[in-house]
Amino acid sequence: MALHDQTRKTASGDSGKAASGDTSKAASGDSGKAASGDSSKAASGDSGEIASRLLAWYDAHHRDLPWRIAPRELARGMRPDPYRVWLSEVMLQQTTVEAVKSYFQAFVQKWPDINALASAQTEDVMKAWAGLGYYSRARNLKACADLVARQGGRFPDTQAGLRALPGIGAYTAAAIAAIAFDEPAAVVDGNVERVVSRLFSIATPLSEAKGDIRAHVERVVPGTRPGDFAQAMMDLGATICTPRRPRCMLCPLREDCSATVSGDPERFPVRLPKGEKPLRRGAAFVALRADGAILLRKRADKGLLGGMTEVPTTGWTARIDGATTDAAAPFPGDWRPAGRIGHVFTHFALELDVFKTMRDGAAPQGHFWSLAHEISGEALPTVMKKVIEAAIPGATKKQRPH
DNA sequence: TAAGCGTGGTG
């Protein structure tokens, strides 16, 4: 029953005929009351006008994305597949569209629907997620799939129902409800926060302004095409109302925008300065077997890089000295320096001195040998690929099995 | 409430 976009139509040539009809209807219908009630001095037009202008712009300029149904397909009655909407939204949390595309394609090819994903091994999901970051998302994704599949294989079709699922917060619940189920939900992500804070020149720091921003969005969201409206806001934020150097001349809302009139839209949103990022240090140990296998182990399920695979390392606050290094090595041996790698996480920077040695025989307790042709498929986070590459260049690229 | 949680692109 759930259809999805297999046609990949481009935006060019999209007349937007059916869509523009919906647009005007939405403008006059849904938000008339709020708009006439309090006329914000910042907005020149009423809230219906904002939705109308934005949807018309979206009809002409929307991005064509693998998980998206184009406006003209929606007008023909095609509906998004909630599974694909959910999967894409979780992947897109704090993650760029470009980074998500290939992962999304790989996931839907491996696991085309919720039941397929529920039947998968968590370990395989972690492997497929490796490199995308924020790995608790992958764990929650699998937990969510299990739950939904157990409850009949259909996602809840309301914001409240969706919000109760693991890995689905306020934003994602609203986005799925609007896009997949046509609920006029207020979808507020980083793009929307930026667009709205500029529209109304909100000068309070973003952390305090979130309620205000949400209220503005609730006033503007149209009763029809709420999914397109949400995606239009995000497309506008991603392509026009960008964090730096916004393209205000191309913006369909420039006449509504207080920050544009003031001449310095980049001033918004106002963010509090961030604290310093501490530097942590440690050592990592790459044990190489004669046949090219590498010694690995699995990290704890929770916390940093939870559930992912790593090479043995010291703790990441340890001083680099002989004692701590030797004590943390997976076995005593002739560990030779093999370079140093740097990596920046969200809240600290890391420098790891890499050591390397040759080793044969059984893997120590809690460790395992990964064959040369299997390494690229392991659930290795990027920082660990850097470590292995430093010791054995090319080892994490696809190796020919022989 | 604020901190913890990845990675890659960008100006």
Next chain:
DNA sequence: TCACCAAGCTT
């Protein structure tokens, strides 16, 4: 180069 920050969630 490097600081900023992206379709946030959890605890």
